[in-house]
Amino acid sequence: MKNTYRLIKKRNAIMLIVFGLALLLGCTQTRTPVVNQIEISQNADSFPVKKVAVFYDDDPTDQWNYGKLYASMVRNLLGHFNTDVSIIDVADYQNGMLENYAAGIYIGNIYDYPLSDDFLQDVINSKNPFLWMNSNIWQLFKNEEGGAVEKFGFEFVEAEIINPDVKIIYKDKELPRLESDVYFNLVSINAGSKCEELATLKFSDTEEKPYAIRCGNFFYITHNPLANFYASYLVFADLLHDLLDTNVAESHRALVRFEDLMPGNVNYDLVKEQVNFLYEKGIPFAFGIIPVNTDPEGVWGEPGKTVYLYEDFMLQELIKYMIKRGGTPILHGYTHQHDSISGVDYEFWDGEKDIPFPEDDYTWASGRIASGIEQFEKALDYAPVIWETPHYSASPNTYFALANYFNVIYERVMVFNDLNIVSEDSEIDYTKIPYVTQTFPYQIFDSFYGLRIIPENLGYLEEGGEEEFGVPPTPEGKLILADMYSVVRDGVVSFMFHHWQPSQDFYDTINGLEDMGYTFVSIDELLQEIPPEYK
Known part of the structure; x- marks a missing residue:
């Protein structure tokens, strides 16, 4: 597969969300974004491969x-x-x-x-x-x-x-x-x-x-x-x-993403408070949206209760509020669940058994992806541009299916000990094929799955959570990992945060990354980039 990108830009055919996230001259606030079409670099023979x-x-x-x-x-x-x-x-x-x-x-x-x-x-x-x-x-x-x-x-x-x-x-x-x-x-x-x-x-x-x-x-x-x-x-x-033999300049950038915003389960005022903190500092951000919140087992209330994004007008208003303050919406699955509650359960992978679901195939995954897009667009009147797989867990059936709907994903990916290219005619059982979940230290313009990948590598900021990569999921732990990632000359670090976690931990992590020399950038800025030039 080739990974070549134009030095000149070509208009993309699909409707994309553009967020003017550059800082105004002499001002600490971000510019108000607009919904528009953006131009993304495309293949060209003139750029050396x-x-x-x-x-x-x-x-x-x-x-x-x-x-x-x-x-x-x-x-x-x-x-x-x-x-x-x-x-x-x-x-x-x-x-x-x-x-x-x-x-x-x-x-x-x-x-x-x-x-x-x-x-x-x-x-x-x-x-x-x-x-x-x-x-x-x-x-x-x-x-x-x-x-x-x-x-x-x-x-x-x-x-x-x-x-x-x-x-x-x-x-x-x-x-x-x-x-x-x-x-x-x-x-x-x-x-x-x-x-x-x-x-x-x-x-x-x-x-x-x-x-x-x-x-x-x-x-x-x-x-x-x-x-x-x-x-x-x-x-x-x-x-x-x-x-x-690249000619890349040294740069260290950072991303932050709010996680699991879903209808019927958001503290709107708390999210606004956290968004305002970022806005006042001129920091752009992303936020993952689950368009359908369902609780079939009644874990948090009435069994079988389902709330749709198009029904939650307050969340719709919150999304508009976040976009105006520099936020980029990400489609985070369809229901983010398979058998249990949304946001907790896995959607495309059996997390309990650590194997694919019995129905896992290209067509099944495509159906869920399409349903998620439909619900997102029904509520917000525009299609999502970027996808995030729930719990970063799926077989190649899902990843190859995603490439038919999205150019860009924002996550880590599961990589399998298998080199087959999946299509709707494939019948590959990934149950016994070894895999790892791969993180990335920089943007991947063209992956094995045919998707452009925005990296998330510092993990979940969580009070009392389990260690990842040998460090706790605290602000201190995120800074330890970010320091390690700084050896990559054009590295991008990213962490995610649930708004119900302590706000001070969120603020401390943001400030700590800035103090280390990281510059927070928007997804849109990364999407305008091309691969490093060669000498």
């Missing part, structure tokens, strides 16, 4: 056979750039294949997976950038006549289990690791070589070893940052800029 090959291991008999999943994750991250990505089983490699690509990436997921001599020699001889991560790096050096040591200037030392207390140092920042993140493939840089140590494993004040290195056009990361999905993942995401 880099073809990138992503190679993965595949052995169905191996317990760690997650190569397709990791390749899909890399594919998504490459969607931040102007790339044309091919995902290739490394066993299918043919002599000279690398010459067809501007850059290559190999994910060494399966230990001692047999790599062909053609692949190894082409990696050694390649004049284009190549990034190797994790295992099997020793195979590059198995044949002295191949010339790997002489060309690259480093050598494999050993595979080792490393205590999680050992931190990663990147851009002079000490980054934490998860307890499960222990498998590394240590290397040593030869004296006088051209290798540059990009990131370091700090064992003690006196002992350090390379974590990520660059030797000319060859990059190596000593473990799999996709497997543990923490700070090292951010290092990899940032190093893609170096691999692809």
Whole structure:
């Protein structure tokens, strides 16, 4: 799939909501938005595209056979750039294949997976950038006549289990690791070589070893940052800029989103108070709307009671109020439930069993998406532009169906160990296919699912909630994560908030992010952007 965008703009065919969210000169308030059509960058051959090959291991008999999943994750991250990505089983490699690509990436997921001599020699001889991560790096050096040591200037030392207390140092920042993140493939840089140590494993004040290195056009990361999905993942995401040789300026931006506004269950005055806080600071925001609130089991009242957005005139007025003060509405599902209460239950995934619902398929998902759009438009007289999947949980049936209705989603996505492109004729059961929920450190212009993704990565601000990524969901926890994300040179951080949570926590998080140097921007500003330019 190609990810190319015009430097000039082309009018989009669908009705979009535009919010003039730039600050007025000399004023701290946001400009009042209007409903209008906006222009979004489109494909153009004039904007350079880099073809990138992503190679993965595949052995169905191996317990760690997650190569397709990791390749899909890399594919998504490459969607931040102007790339044309091919995902290739490394066993299918043919002599000279690398010459067809501007850059290559190999994910060494399966230990001692047999790599062909053609692949190894082409990696050694390649004049284009190549990034190797994790295992099997020793195979590059198995044949002295191949010339790997002489060309690259480093050598494999050993595979080792490393205590999680050992931190990663990147851009002079000490980054934490998860307890499960222990498998590394240590290397040593030869004296006088051209290798540059990009990131370091700090064992003690006196002992350090390379974590990520660059030797000319060859990059190596000593473990799999996709497997543990923490700070090292951010290092990899940032190093893609170096691999692809971008010319991006350093910037650190932030988004905030109100969550789960639904008919019959909103404290209107409290929301206005929180919105006014943002408005006075000139901060734009987004808000997720559930157009149908239903309680089939009577958890919060009368069993079977359903309230529609078109019936809740006060919520409609609140939405208008929020838009005038810099808010962007997001369609957050149809009912945000399947069996239980709206806002709590899952809609497109069985959260209790952690499997798809029995009826999960492309047509079923399409029906619910279309119903949500219908209810939104019935109440507000315009169609939603952006979607957010309830609890960020769905199979590819839903994501591929979404691409027929939306260009943009604002969320994390579930990525599966499967590379099939889903259509209405597909009959894939995702019950037993491994998956992870992928967060993003920056905007993804073109994902594996064909959707543009606005990132949400700091999580839910919640009093007394469970830890995520090793930190509590408090203002302090959000700032710890935001500091970690600051290693990404063009990173965007985002958190979400239920209005019934303590307002002071909300205010403290906003102020804290600003004090750290983050600038709050609107969704509209991000939608006007194009991928980073190449040097």
